[in-house]
Structure formats: C-alpha cells, structure tokens
Amino acid sequence: MRIHHLNCGCMCPIGGALFDGFSRGLTASLVCHCLLIETNQGLVLIDTGFGVRDVKAPLSRLSPFFMNLNRIQFEEKYTARAQIEQLGFKTSDVRHIVLTHLDFDHAGGLEDFPEATIHVMQAELDAAQERKGFISTQRYRPNQWDEVKQWKLYSALGESWYGFEAVRDLDGLPESILMIPLAGHTRGHAGIAIETSEGWLLHAGDAYFYRDEVGTDKPNCTPGLRAYQWFMEVDRKTRLLNQERLRALSVAHSNEVRLFCSHDAIEFDTAKKINPSPVHGRG
Numbered sequence: 001m002r003i004h005h006l007n008c009g010c011m012c013p014i015g016g017a018l019f020d021g022f023s024r025g026l027t028a029s030l031v032c033h034c035l036l037i038e039t040n041q042g043l044v045l046i047d048t049g050f051g052v053r054d055v056k057a058p059l060s061r062l063s064p065f066f067m068n069l070n071r072i073q074f075e076e077k078y079t080a081r082a083q084i085e086q087l088g089f090k091t092s093d094v095r096h097i098v099l100t101h102l103d104f105d106h107a108g109g110l111e112d113f114p115e116a117t118i119h120v121m122q123a124e125l126d127a128a129q130e131r132k133g134f135i136s137t138q139r140y141r142p143n144q145w146d147e148v149k150q151w152k153l154y155s156a157l158g159e160s161w162y163g164f165e166a167v168r169d170l171d172g173l174p175e176s177i178l179m180i181p182l183a184g185h186t187r188g189h190a191g192i193a194i195e196t197s198e199g200w201l202l203h204a205g206d207a208y209f210y211r212d213e214v215g216t217d218k219p220n221c222t223p224g225l226r227a228y229q230w231f232m233e234v235d236r237k238t239r240l241l242n243q244e245r246l247r248a249l250s251v252a253h254s255n256e257v258r259l260f261c262s263h264d265a266i267e268f269d270t271a272k273k274i275n276p277s278p279v280h281g282r283g
Contacts, residue, residue: 001174003194003201004036004087005271008049008080009105010073011263019224020265021210027071028224030263032105033271034080035203036087037194039174042095045116046192046203047262048080048109051144055079062104063138070105081112091115096173100205100262101189102128103139110145118145119170121181122153124188127234135232139186156181161193162249162257182207182246184239185232191246193257200257206232208243211264214250 009032013019019028032049054061055074062072076082081091094113099120100106110118128140152172156165167179167190176195183189185206192203204214209229212220221229233239250259260267 001040002038003196004038005268006034006036006049006080006083007031007078007268008034008047008083008109009078010075011070011105012073013070013224015224017222019222019228021212021222022266029265030070031265031268032078033203033260033262033264033268035192035194035201036080036084037177041172041174043084043089043093044096044098044173044177045080045084045094045113046098046194047100047106047205048097048112050074050079050105051109051112052076052079052081053111054104054108054144061108061141061143063141065138066104072105079112080109098170098173098177098179098192099124099190100192100203101186102145103186103206104141104144106205106262108141108144111147114147114149117150117152117172118148119152119154119173119179121167121179121188121190122155123183124186124190125151125153127187139232154179162253164245164249166193182242184235184237184242185229187234199255202246202249202257202259204246204259204261206262207239207246208261209263210261211267213243214247214259215254216247217251219247 011030012027016023035046037044055076091113092115094116097116097118101124131137131140154167158168164180178193180191182191194201209225210221
C-alpha cells in the first residue's frame with residue numbers, strides 16, 4: 001500500500017507573505033492537501049478539496065463570500081478526480097473517503113466518487129446540517145454532498161493515541177487509519193492518522209494553518225492566517241487547546257509522528273519530496 005500527496009485546490013488570497021510566509025507578490029499561495037492511499041480495500045481518499053462541479057459551476061456550489069476572500073483558482077487539474085485518473089485509477093476505485101471536516105474546500109469532490117463510503121464525525125455532519133449563523137451557512141454547502149448515498153458516522157471512543165481520543169474501528173478501513181477528534185475549527189473537526197513503515201503521518205486538517213505553529217517551543221503564525229483561524233473558529237478555547245496538544249506531540253514525538261495541515265504549501269512540497277510513502281503492512 002502506498003500514500004500519494006495531492007493538492008486538490010489552489011487559493012490565492014490577497015496578502016502574499018502576510019498569509020503564506022514566502023510569496024513575494026501581492027497574492028499568497030495556499031493548497032488543499034489531500035491524501036490518496038492504496039489499500040487492499042481499494043483507494044482511500046483523505047479529504048477531497050474542490051470537486052469537478054465546483055470548478056465548472058462555482059456560483060451554484062460555493063459561497064461568493066469565500067470565493068472572493070480566498071480567491072479560489074478554478075482549474076480542473078487540481079481536482080482529486082483528475083489527479084486520480086492521471087495516476088491510472090478509476091473513480092470507482094475510490095471505495096472510502098475520510099474527512100477532516102465538511103468545509104467547502106475539504107468536501108467539494110465527494111460527488112465525484114459516487115460509489116465511495118464517506119467517513120466523518122457525527123458532530124460534524126450535525127453541524128453542517130444545522131448551519132446556524134453566517135459563517136456556518138457560507139462554509140457548509142449542502143449541494144456538495146446532498147447526493148452522498150453512504151455515510152459512516154463516528155464519535156470518540158476506544159483506546160487513545162498519543163494521549164488523544166481516537167476512533168480506531170473505521171468501518172471497512174485498515175487498522176492503520178485512525179480518526180483523531182480535534183474540535184475547535186469546527187464542531188466535529190478531526191485529524192486523520194496513518195501508520196506507515198516509517199512511523200505515523202497525521203493529517204491535522206485545519207487544526208492549525210501554518211508550519212511554524214508546530215514542531216517548536218516558540219510557535220509563530222503569519223498575521224493573515226492567524227486572523228483567518230480566529231474568523232473561522234467555533235470554539236476558541238478548544239481550538240487553542242488542541243493546537244497546543246499537537247504542538248507538544250510534534251516536539252516530544254518528532255521521530256514517531258510527522259504532522260502536516262491542509263493549506264501550507266511548504267509542508268505540501270516537503271511531503272511530495274518523499275512521496276509516495278509505504279503504509280504499515282498490517283493494513
């Protein structure tokens with residue numbers, strides 16, 4: 001089994017280095033970091049980024065507010081479907097999709113894989129269906145997932161993982177893939193941990209946004225991404241607590257767990273350099 005790192009969406013908000021920490025021009029460069037895992041149970045996709053329908057008819061699918069704020073680049077080459085087909089697979093080969101959360105830039109491609117089972121925290125689907133308040137109605141776009149036929153919903157239970165609550169029995173998935181509840185950004189936000197032959201990968205989703213927020217005792221974040229995290233959070237205390245716990249994990253267990261978030265382009269490029277990664281054989 002192997003892991004492929006995919007960028008399933010490009011966003012270029014005004015602000016340059018004030019967002020991404022490296023751009024020299026007026027606009028920043030943010031990615032939508034997704035994973036494609038080859039398993040004996042078929043392909044497993046971790047988040048989807050934007051989908052083909054988002055690209056072809058964005059005004060009917062997405063919030064104009066976030067389209068303009070994030071300056072989303074609507075190119076079909078960034079979709080998970082296009083990249084998976086380029087790797088030589090079919091959409092029907094994707095049997096499972098595991099979501100960090102249901103925000104528009106993480107779940108837009110769900111309907112590109114109609115045969116897949118969708119795995120997500122129960123609290124996240126509840127929040128997405130309720131859609132209370134302005135931000136909630138803009139971030140959750142039901143027409144991105146109203147055709148999903150098969151949901152698998154979870155709550156935190158069972159044996160912990162490095163001190164975090166963990167969902168270990170994901171229906172139909174290898175034991176080497178875990179869901180780690182990391183609420184705060186959204187009510188049912190989760191990270192996805194994958195055991196490989198070289199240790200654990202933790203896709204932390206939007207639990208943090210900038211590479212220097214983890215892996216150090218002196219965290220740092222750009223002003224743009226710090227403001228965006230504040231703007232999007234549903235529970236500040238819980239978000240900051242989970243971010244601190246991730247930071248502690250990244251420092252204390254740097255040889256065992258490699259973290260990355262959804263939107264940092266530098267983290268994505270680093271991951272691609274060692275792509276693809278072999279997954280632990282017990283899966």
